Amino acid sequence: MSSSKTVMLQAIHVCKTYTTGKEQFHAIRNVDLSIYQGDFTVIMGDSGSGKSTLLYLLSGLDEVTSGEVRFQGHRLDQFTTKELARFRANRIGFIYQNSNLVPDLSLFDNIALPGYIANQDKHLVQQRARDLLLDLSLDKQGSRLPSQVSGGQQQRAAIARALINNPDVIFADEPTGSLNYEQGVTVLDILSRMHANGQSIVMVTHDMKAACRGNRLIYIRDGKIGGSLDMGPYSPEQAAEREAMIFAYVTGRR
Numbered sequence: 048m049s050s051s052k053t054v055m056l057q058a059i060h061v062c063k064t065y066t067t068g069k070e071q072f073h074a075i076r077n078v079d080l081s082i083y084q085g086d087f088t089v090i091m092g093d094s095g096s097g098k099s100t101l102l103y104l105l106s107g108l109d110e111v112t113s114g115e116v117r118f119q120g121h122r123l124d125q126f127t128t129k130e131l132a133r134f135r136a137n138r139i140g141f142i143y144q145n146s147n148l149v150p151d152l153s154l155f156d157n158i159a160l161p162g163y164i165a166n167q168d169k170h171l172v173q174q175r176a177r178d179l180l181l182d183l184s185l186d187k188q189g190s191r192l193p194s195q196v197s198g199g200q201q202q203r204a205a206i207a208r209a210l211i212n213n214p215d216v217i218f219a220d221e222p223t224g225s226l227n228y229e230q231g232v233t234v235l236d237i238l239s240r241m242h243a244n245g246q247s248i249v250m251v252t253h254d255m256k257a258a259c260r261g262n263r264l265i266y267i268r269d270g271k272i273g274g275s276l277d278m279g280p281y282s283p284e285q286a287a288e289r290e291a292m293i294f295a296y297v298t299g300r301r
């Protein structure tokens with residue numbers, strides 16, 4: 048059970064309010080949440096419920112309006128600008144819905160870039176980029192530009208880029224949202240493999256098939272935690288059953 052696991056990330060009374068002109072919108076409302084090391088945590092909820100906002104707050108890519116986010120016990124809001132930049136570069140990897148690769152860099156250079164930014168040894172970064180290209184079946188595409196490969200290959204390169212600095216946790220915001228079915232399954236298989244190898248993952252998704260890959264589900268409703276479900280390890284043989292369980296759970300919490 049999650050209660051016996053190590054807490055990696057913690058949200059404590061977290062609120063996020065967006066201000067547009069005179070209008071305020073409370074996107075995240077007093078959220079308390081623990082994310083455990085080694086878990087594949089899935090965040091689901093209706094459109095506009097605050098999933099991406101929560102992901103950005105947990106990953107330190109955005110600032111809370113009030114409350115605290117703690118990573119391995121350290122408050123992100125108390126990091127200096129330099130510490131926060133180091134945290135983002137070294138401790139987390141982020142996968143976006145659209146791969147967000149630099150268009151005029153090869154896949155290899157896109158993957159290696161965060162390693163250079165984090166001031167890692169150039170030769171080690173390049174070796175790791177080569178290993179990741181091979182591992183993600185992109186070894187023949189390394190010298191191509193993003194525009195010269197398929198959407199699925201772009202997304203695999205984005206996963207490799209997120210992994211280049213061996214992050215403690217990977218955040219993924221609808222990583223299969225812009226992919227066709229087959230490409231989506233390939234990406235989910237990669238995430239499942241990473242999780243089986245001990246990688247902590249936090250993923251936002253609308254997709255029940257993607258949600259099946261997690262071992263814990265957090266449901267967000269109107270910026271609040273609407274429930275959480277421990278699902279146990281994923282196995283392809285039980286995917287249909289699991290999908291039905293998630294559907295029933297999510298429907299019951301709407």
Ligand SMILES: Nc1ncnc2c1ncn2[C@@H]1O[C@H](COP(=O)(O)OP(=O)(O)OP(=O)(O)O)[C@@H](O)[C@H]1O
Nearest residue numbers: 065067072074092093094095096097098099100101
């Ligand atoms: N920069 C912003 N300024 C004002 N409001 C925002 C901003 N970003 C998000 N919101 C609002 O906050 C709410 C939560 O947005 P968020 O993107 O987190 O939702 P979501 O659950 O990820 O939605 P979706 O599934 O449609 O991507 C939405 O109502 C959205 O319109």
